[in-house]
Amino acid sequence: MxxxxxxxxxxxxxxxxxxxxxxxxxxxxxxxxxxxxxxxxxxxxxxxxxxxxxxxxxxxxxxxxxxxxxxxxxxxxxxxxxxxxxxxxxxxxxxxxxxxxxxxxxxxxxxxxxxxxxxxxxxxxxxxxxxxxxxxxxxxxxxxxxxxxxxxxxxxxxxxxxxxxxxxxxxxxxxxxxxxxxxxxxxxxxxxxxxxxxxxxxxxxxxxxxxxxxxxxxxxxxxxxxxxxxxxxxxxxxxxxxxxxxxxxxxxxxxxxxxxxxxxxxxxxxxxxxxxxxxxxxxxxxxxxxxxxxxxxxxxxxxxxxxxxxxxxxxxxxxxxxxxxxxxxxxxxxxxxxxxxxxxxxxxxxxxxxxxxxxxxxxxxxxxxxxxxxxxxxxxxxxxxxxxxxxxxxxxxxxxxxxxxxxxxxxxxxxxxxxxxxPPYLASNRPTFTAAPGGLKHGAGFTATVKVDNAKHIELNMASAPLVTHSFAQGQRLLQLQVGAPIAAGGGKFRVDSKAPPTSAVAPAGYYMLFPLVDGIVGSASWVRIG
Incomplete structure (x- = not known):
């Protein structure tokens, strides 16, 4: 090669x-x-x-x-x-x-x-x-x-x-x-x-x-x-x-x-x-x-x-x-x-x-x-x-x-x-989920645990998986979820209380990638199913 x-x-x-x-x-x-x-x-x-x-x-x-x-x-x-x-x-x-x-x-x-x-x-x-x-x-x-x-x-x-x-x-x-x-x-x-x-x-x-x-x-x-x-x-x-x-x-x-x-x-x-x-x-x-x-x-x-x-x-x-x-x-x-x-x-x-x-x-x-x-x-x-x-x-x-x-x-x-x-957001010290929900219900609360060296601000963002063809990603959507302040849980872990999207008009039923975003750095997603 x-x-x-x-x-x-x-x-x-x-x-x-x-x-x-x-x-x-x-x-x-x-x-x-x-x-x-x-x-x-x-x-x-x-x-x-x-x-x-x-x-x-x-x-x-x-x-x-x-x-x-x-x-x-x-x-x-x-x-x-x-x-x-x-x-x-x-x-x-x-x-x-x-x-x-x-x-x-x-x-x-x-x-x-x-x-x-x-x-x-x-x-x-x-x-x-x-x-x-x-x-x-x-x-x-x-x-x-x-x-x-x-x-x-x-x-x-x-x-x-x-x-x-x-x-x-x-x-x-x-x-x-x-x-x-x-x-x-x-x-x-x-x-x-x-x-x-x-x-x-x-x-x-x-x-x-x-x-x-x-x-x-x-x-x-x-x-x-x-x-x-x-x-x-x-x-x-x-x-x-x-x-x-x-x-x-x-x-x-x-x-x-x-x-x-x-x-x-x-x-x-x-x-x-x-x-x-x-x-x-x-x-x-x-x-x-x-x-x-x-x-x-x-x-x-x-x-x-x-x-x-x-x-x-x-x-x-x-x-x-x-x-x-x-x-x-x-x-x-x-x-x-x-x-x-x-x-x-x-x-x-x-x-x-x-x-x-x-x-x-x-x-x-x-x-x-x-x-x-x-x-x-x-x-x-x-x-x-x-x-x-x-x-x-x-x-x-x-x-x-x-x-x-x-x-x-x-x-x-x-x-x-x-x-x-x-992309540039894939820097070192990427956050990881140590606990994440596998399933969500519309409007229901959930808790995720993120491991990272330090965390000032944590986001949880849900991305759909569209079909892409001819310059258009069919069904693409991204949702920034409600999150509370991160709570230190020891061992570099932070607990985050969040809430699923409220309706199927906001998030139609199906599988989404749930990404942790810590101070601008993106971690690998966990798949979640809503509905």
Whole structure:
């Protein structure tokens, strides 16, 4: 193995000195990168972290053979496959961050540009795709070190959904919104419900179809904020009616294929989890998809508070132009913007000027002081790349295939390496849980014990495990819990009394990563199940 394969970019040694008040230097580490798998065998288009600690990686079928073999007696036979009807290679895999091992999984129908999310039991519900997968529903139930695999259901979606978005709801079902040529939404499981027309999806459509993979966020008032292209609405999923429309966001189109990204900023017990803000960053010039010529990407971000009277957009600029970036909520309650390109649009061969430098966005800082540039990756990640928060606090980065098929040479080749980025908060003296709850009930108190050399301030923050695809982490949310003052318990341990989120609108039932945060340093998470 050559030095390039073992490349570790030690950004902790590359530090930015910022002169503070009185001329005193303040040194901020910028994080570091490591390649954890040199060849995963597949290029990851969708990814999700399961509560057993493993990461589900998923590409598409109809792409010919991958470089990850299935067992000889477990080949994939599908007469509807456009490329390889008898296929003994995998198009999905399970990655273990503890061992850096990859296990092949068998998926039958085409998952190209599909959607999904974990349900309340921790099962990954995966919906739609292309060709024979357009109406499919698939399940993956995590099983630790077992031999679990994909199960494709006999029943399916009511409408074909290619480029749709999913969001788990307080009642435990998932809403599936949009898709190519589809202006409706539906529910999984349907439980007797049909499909419902969403006017926003017609209003936001254009010649490029910039309303694909709409941004869907569950607000703490039990309604949905749905954004497509540059427009958005408040949707009451109980009555299936639009409750409110919002002003058009300034700037460029923001959804696929123009490919901005969006998060709902962390909710906090300090204001009863009520101050929901949505952040949208990046996008592409209109026409960049129809006439690929490398037009510069958007540089702007916008914030809106959907439940506020007179809600409108507050705009600011990122340090770089970026489309196809992934926005990840961090345990520190900051946002990481990672991956992407400086120009073009999503689609085969449309990306130019890869942006290898992640950016930290600090939403609680004053405007003009929210962005911090971090250490650049050696690997460009553009179309069909992903980024996921791991329980140990690292960011797992995979994928990037800007071609119709696997193309391992030339400009922006299909990327089979998996990297991990360690943000600056992973310093020495990391706190650890010596006691943490395995289960939570909404609104109920609990106690956790954290071990650390010294503790002035301890936070307990809950992060969901979303499905990430096409620059949007479906179902992503982060919750800062109510905590009391840490109580010294001897032996470097501190007891923290806390309280679970109050309702399933704030925290839908399911598994979350519970992170200890002590004086800005993040410890490894403990998985908790609420509901």
């Amino acid at each position: 050559g030095w390039e394969d073992r490349l570790v970019v030690w950004g902790l040694a590359i530090q930015l000195v910022i002169w503070g008040w009185g001329g005193a230097p303040v040194v901020e580490a910028q994080g570091y990168w490591e390649t954890v798998v040199n060849n995963a065998g597949i290029s990851t288009m969708h990814s999700a972290v399961a509560h057993d600690g493993n990461v589900v990686l998923l590409d598409r079928t109809n792409v010919g053979p991958s470089q990850l073999k299935l067992a000889p007696d477990n080949c994939r036979d599908n007469l509807a496959d456009r490329s390889l009807k008898h296929d003994c290679t995998a198009h999905s895999a399970l990655f273990s961050p503890n061992s850096n091992k990859v296990r092949p999984l068998k998926v039958i129908t085409d998952t190209w540009c599909s959607s999904g999310q974990f349900d309340g039991s921790g099962k990954l519900v995966q919906t739609g795709g292309d060709a024979d997968g357009v109406k499919k529903i698939r399940h993956f139930t995590p099983c630790g070190k077992g031999a679990c695999d994909w199960v494709e259901l006999n029943g399916g979606l009511q409408e074909g959904r290619w480029y749709a978005s999913n969001q788990i709801l307080p009642d435990g079902t998932q809403i599936v919104v949009g898709g190519r040529g589809v202006a409706t939404l539906e529910y999984v499981p349907a439980n007797g419900r049909g499909t419902y027309y969403l006017p926003l999806l017609s209003k936001s459509n254009d010649a490029q179809m910039d309303n694909l993979y709409p941004f869907v966020h569950l607000l703490p008032n039990n309604q949905l904020y749905i954004f497509a292209n540059r427009d958005s609405c408040l949707y009451d999923w109980k009555t299936n009616k639009v409750a409110r429309d919002y002003p058009t966001m300034p700037g460029e189109p923001r959804n696929y294929p123009s490919a901005g990204s969006s998060v709902m900023l962390p909710l906090s017990a300090s204001n009863d989890f009520g101050n929901a803000e949505v952040l949208i960053c990046g996008g592409a010039q209109y026409g960049a998809y129809l006439n690929p010529a490398g037009q510069p990407a958007s540089q702007s971000c916008g914030r809106i508070t959907p439940l506020a009277a007179g809600a409108g957009w507050v705009m600011e600029n990122m340090p770089q132009r970026r489309l196809m970036g992934d926005m990840i909520l961090l345990p520190t309650r900051d946002v990481l913007i990672i991956n992407g390109a400086g120009g073009g649009a999503q689609g085969w061969g449309n990306a130019v000027n890869p942006v290898k430098t992640p950016v930290l966005y600090k939403p609680n800082n004053a405007a003009g002081a929210r962005f911090q540039t971090l250490t650049a990756s050696p690997v460009p990640r553009v179309y069909h790349s992903t980024a996921n928060l791991l329980p140990d606090g690292r960011i797992l980065v995979a994928g990037s295939n800007t071609h119709q098929f696997y193309t391992l040479t030339g400009y922006l080749p299909t990327e089979l390496r998996i990297e991990a980025f360690s």
